Amino acid sequence: MQRPSNRSYSLRGDRMTRAQSLAMDQHWSNYSISVESVLDFEQIFINKEKVIVEIGSGMGEATAQIAQSAPQFGYLAVEMHKPGLAALLLLIIEKQLSNIKLIREDAIYLLDNFILDNSIDGIHLLFPDPWPKNRQHKRRIVQREFVEMVAKKLTPNGFIHIATDWQPYADWIKNHFTANSAFSGGVVDRPDWRVLSKFEGQGLKKGHQVTDFRYVKR
Ligand SMILES: C[S@@+](CC[C@H](N)C(=O)[O-])C[C@H]1O[C@@H](n2cnc3c(N)ncnc32)[C@H](O)[C@@H]1O
Structure with a gap:
């Protein structure tokens, strides 16, 4: 590709x-x-319990x-x-x-090209660019093909955690993951590990509400 x-x-x-x-x-x-x-995670992360891609x-x-x-x-x-x-x-x-x-x-x-299937334990996708205008929606990283690829690359029981402060994108994310039967999950509480980034702070100042999702590969 x-x-x-x-x-x-x-x-x-x-x-x-x-x-x-x-x-x-x-x-x-x-x-x-x-x-x-192709990346060899065993060699890159020696003796690590899990590999998380952000x-x-x-x-x-x-x-x-x-x-x-x-x-x-x-x-x-x-x-x-x-x-x-x-x-x-x-x-x-x-x-x-x-x-x-x-x-x-x-x-x-x-x-797509350098990461083996079934090799990532978790993916963090925190505040992906929302591309708010209709004509920009094709630039959103979450698309049907992206969800399919994530399903291939995660280990069984692997997860993707997504956070967004843009409500229309939250709906979009939910629709795309719900449509793929490889995943279970949905909206979750903000996890303790997700610390505030400057980007999130800016969204909160504008009054945006943040939604966290966790989808697990069945
Ligand atoms: C809105 S920022 C959020 C950054 C950070 N996750 C945070 O919470 O502050 C989105 C980031 O994703 C990066 N990004 C978007 N698409 C990407 C892609 N296909 N590959 C690598 N980085 C990407 C952008 O360059 C940008 O820095």
Whole structure:
């Protein structure tokens, strides 16, 4: 599969702060994976109980805290935005985390081409871009094909946790996952592990209500 022509992310430029640039120069090679062949999670996350993939880690605030609170799990952060990955790299260094790896790639392309079926224990999709206008809906990452691919890549009993602060997108997510018989689940309470990101804070300030979903592969 080629990279999707309908990008689910915005191109926001690569301008970084000095600290972010330095972190990229000094540490990117130690914490990132350059994807050339199918990923071998046994080798990437040695002795970790589970592999969790975060799609669209943004500035990484939530990712770093989640990974810090569960050192027994390996976290793979997949993001296209370079300054966001650099910000997460700074947090990894500051908190001395050894259970996160970073990939700069389109998560759909990565999942489809470089991740084995039945190999991911969990996926976090926190505040995916809502693409609110009708003509933009095709850019939403949650589509029928995405749900089918998630079903293939998760282990049996694997889960996907999704949070959104955009009610029409919450309805869309619910409809798409309910339509796929590989999944059970639905709306859940906000889990303790999901810390507040800057993006979520902005939504809350605007009065948006946040919905959390957890779907489990049957
Ligand atoms: C609205 S932000 C939310 C960021 C973060 N999860 C949070 O809660 O603050 C969505 C992020 O997903 C990333 N993204 C969207 N589609 C993606 C894709 N196909 N592959 C990788 N990253 C993607 C965007 O670049 C953006 O940083």
